[in-house]
Amino acid sequence: MSSFDSSLSRRILRMRILVTGLAVVVAFLLGSALVALAGINPLTALRYLFSGALGTRHGIGETLTRFIPLFLATLSFAIAMKVHFYNVGIEGQIALGSLGALLVGVYVTGLPAPIHILLCLTASVVFGILWLSVAGFLRFRFGANELLTTVMLNYIAIYLIDILVETVLKDPNSLINQSQKIAATAKLPRIMEGTTVHLGLVFAAIVGFIVYYYVWRTPGGFELRAVGANSKAAKYAGINPAKLIIIGMIISGGLAGLGGGLNLLGYQSRWVSGTFLGYGFDGIGAAVMGQYHPLGMAFSALLFAIIRVGGGAMQRSVGVPYPLVHALQGIVIIAVIISAYFIEKRTEKMTKGGQ
Secondary structure, rough: HHHHHHHHHHHHHHHHHHHHHHHHHHHHHHHHHHHOOOOOOHHHHHHHHHHHOOOOOOHHHHHHHHHHHHHHHHHHHHHHHOOOOOOHHHHHHHHHHHHHHHHHHHHOOOOHHHHHHHHHHHHHHHHHHHHHHHHHHHHHHOOOHHHHHHHHHHHHHHHHHHHHHHHOOOOOOOOOEEEOOHHHHOOOOOOOOOOOOOOOHHHHHHHHHHHHHHHHOOHHHHHHHHHOHHHHHHOOOOOOOHHHHEEEEEEEHHHHHHHHHHHHHHHHHHEEEOOOOOHHHHHHHHHOOOOOHHHHHHHEEEEEEEHHHHHHHHHHHHOOOOHHHHHHHHHHHHHHHHHHHHHHHHHOOOHHHHE
């Protein structure tokens, strides 16, 4: 790469960071206006938002704990989008991943902790893949639109697990509908004393690096991106689009399932009937905001985790209605999408004219 190309790349990167950061600031200002309309001091609300999520050791722990499944959900959606498979069923795949980890964690016993944990996580990955494969089969066999099938599979997954937890998986010693706790050998150890942060954070970081390396640094990743960019051109170049779509689906479903498994083994320990995690839907927004790049998605997933934890603090401390927290997330996503349009146009001008 020439010095001119290197300089242009740095300028484009700085421009992307600046414009995206400005979009987030504008989004928070608009969100503050909504809070003010609700009769609450926006400065006080924002102070509780960030202090609740980042101001204490406990808050930081809660934020990082929620970041883990959210980041994996974000990666899951991004990989599927690389091959133009619209996987909006990540919530269901996370739930099935939790179920896989739960079954192995409760009913497989007598194993040393490392093996038991790896077996649980393997089950979570397999369950996530199998659940997404239902939508994949319907698309390839009957031409069913995966936007519809994956959305419907979300609710089927959650209600199916609830039925199991209320019947065959119910803890006989519990008065409420919940499963038994996983065995001690299946629990992920805590890595930050006095918090809920567990070893899953390390797993998530490693997986994020692997995904980045595969997509951006290997021939297989290049083919994956080529199919997403132009499947007809990729096919003309000798790439099998159907094969790459299946590979993308496998990775996407596995990542979502792994997110569910890590969350169950490190945080939940059991499934309670009526659980709706919401990480799958948040992950879609974070992927869009991060522009499908692992580093950008890591920052956006962290921001969404901060809003999740800080939103609860705002609600408890100053009475901010929780729907306003979701509205803030939506405003952030819209602002970043708009900024991405201007970034793309400006990048084209900089690339063509060297401005």
